[in-house]
Amino acid sequence: MKIIKDNRGYATGIIMLILLIPILLLLVITIEEYEHDVNSTVESLESNKIKTSTENFEEELILLTKQSLHEVSLDVIGSGRALTNSRKELKEVLQSKVDNATTRFLENNIIISCHIDGIDSSDNPFDIEVHYSLEATLNSSKSKISKKECRLVEITDADYPVYDPLPTLKTGAVFDDDRVYYLNRLSGYITLDAGEAYSNAVQPVTVRQCPYNTYPEHGNHNNTMLNCIKNHYYHNSHDGLCLLCRLENRTSCKDYGFETFIIPTVVMEQAPASIDHVLLNDKNAQYNGNNIRLDNNTIIYLDNGHKVKYGL
Numbered sequence: 044m045k046i047i048k049d050n051r052g053y054a055t056g057i058i059m060l061i062l063l064i065p066i067l068l069l070l071v072i073t074i075e076e077y078e079h080d081v082n083s084t085v086e087s088l089e090s091n092k093i094k095t096s097t098e099n100f101e102e103e104l105i106l107l108t109k110q111s112l113h114e115v116s117l118d119v120i121g122s123g124r125a126l127t128n129s130r131k132e133l134k135e136v137l138q139s140k141v142d143n144a145t146t147r148f149l150e151n152n153i154i155i156s157c158h159i160d161g162i163d164s165s166d167n168p169f170d171i172e173v174h175y176s177l178e179a180t181l182n183s184s185k186s187k188i189s190k191k192e193c194r195l196v197e198i199t200d201a202d203y204p205v206y207d208p209l210p211t212l213k214t215g216a217v218f219d220d221d222r223v224y225y226l227n228r229l230s231g232y233i234t235l236d237a238g239e240a241y242s243n244a245v246q247p248v249t250v251r252q253c254p255y256n257t258y259p260e261h262g263n264h265n266n267t268m269l270n271c272i273k274n275h276y277y278h279n280s281h282d283g284l285c286l287l288c289r290l291e292n293r294t295s296c297k298d299y300g301f302e303t304f305i306i307p308t309v310v311m312e313q314a315p316a317s318i319d320h321v322l323l324n325d326k327n328a329q330y331n332g333n334n335i336r337l338d339n340n341t342i343i344y345l346d347n348g349h350k351v352k353y354g355l
C-alpha cells in the first residue's frame with residue numbers, strides 16, 4: 044500500500060515538473076521581451092534626439108549662410124575689392140562657421156559633421172543654393188543620420204542684409220550706411236553723351252525683392268512705381284547679373300539675375316536708361332531711354348523694352 048502511495052507521489056512530482064517547464068519558458072521569454080522593449084525605447088529616444096538635433100542644426104545652417112552672405116557682401120563693398128571665386132570663398136566662410144556650430148552641439152553629446160559641398164546660384168536670383176553632406180550621431184548610440192542635401196537660402200532677409208557690390212566695384216562710388224553716393228563717378232563711367240544726368244546720384248544697395256511681382260503692374264499707378272523706387276527694389280532679369288557674379292565684378296552672367304533702377308538727378312529729353320545693368324555695363328553696350336515723369340521731383344529714362352516690362 045505504501046509503495047503504491049510513494050509511486051503516486053513520484054508520478055505527481057513528474058507531472059508537476061512537466062507542467063512547470065512551459066511556465067518557466069514563458070517567464071524567460073517575457074523577461075527577454077521586456078528587455079528588448081526597454082532597449083528599443085532607449086534606441087527610439089536616442090534616434091529622436093538625433094533627429095531633433097539635426098533639424099536644429101540645419102536651421103542654424105540657414106542662418107549661418109545668411110550671415111556669411113551679409114558679411115562677405117559688406118566686406119566687398121567696404122573694401123572695393125571683388126572676389127575672384129565667390130562660390131569658393133563663400134563656401135570657405137560658411138564652412139568655418141559650420142565647424143564652430145558643430146562644436147557647440149558636441150556639448151550635448153551630439154556628434155555632427157557637416158561638409159559644405161558647394162554654394163551656387165539658383166533659378167530664383169533671390170535665393171542661393173547650399174549643398175552639404177551631414178552625419179549626426181549620439182555619443183553612445185548605434186542610431187545615425189546620414190544625408191546629402193541642397194537647401195535654398197533667401198538673400199533678402201532684413202535681419203541679414205545683403206549688399207549689391209556692383210555700383211562700388213564698377214565706378215568706385217562711396218558706400219555709407221546701406222547706400223552708395225556716386226558723386227561724379229557714375230556720370231564719368233557712362234560712355235554715352237548725357238552721362239551728367241546721373242551727377243551726384245544716390246542709390247541704396249540692400250538687395251530687396253520687389254513685391255509687385257507682376258511687373259506691368261508698376262505702370263498701373265504712379266504710387267506703385269514711386270514706392271518701388273523709394274524702396275529701391277530689385278527685379279528678375281535675364282540681362283542683370285546674379286549676386287555671385289556681382290561679387291566677382293563680372294560683365295556678364297550665365298545665371299538668371301536681377302536688375303534695379305538708378306534714379307537720375309538731371310532732367311533731359313533723353314539720357315542713358317536708368318537700369319543698373321545698362322549704366323554699369325562695361326561692354327560698350329549702354330543705351331538711351333526717354334524721359335518718364337513720375338512726380339514733380341522724380342523722373343527716369345527708359346528704353347522701350349523696359350517700358351513694356353514695367354507697364355509704363
Ligand SMILES: [Zn+2]
Binds near residue numbers: 261276
Ligand atoms: Zn518694382
Ligand SMILES: [Zn+2]
Binds near residue numbers: 164295
Ligand atoms: Zn551669375
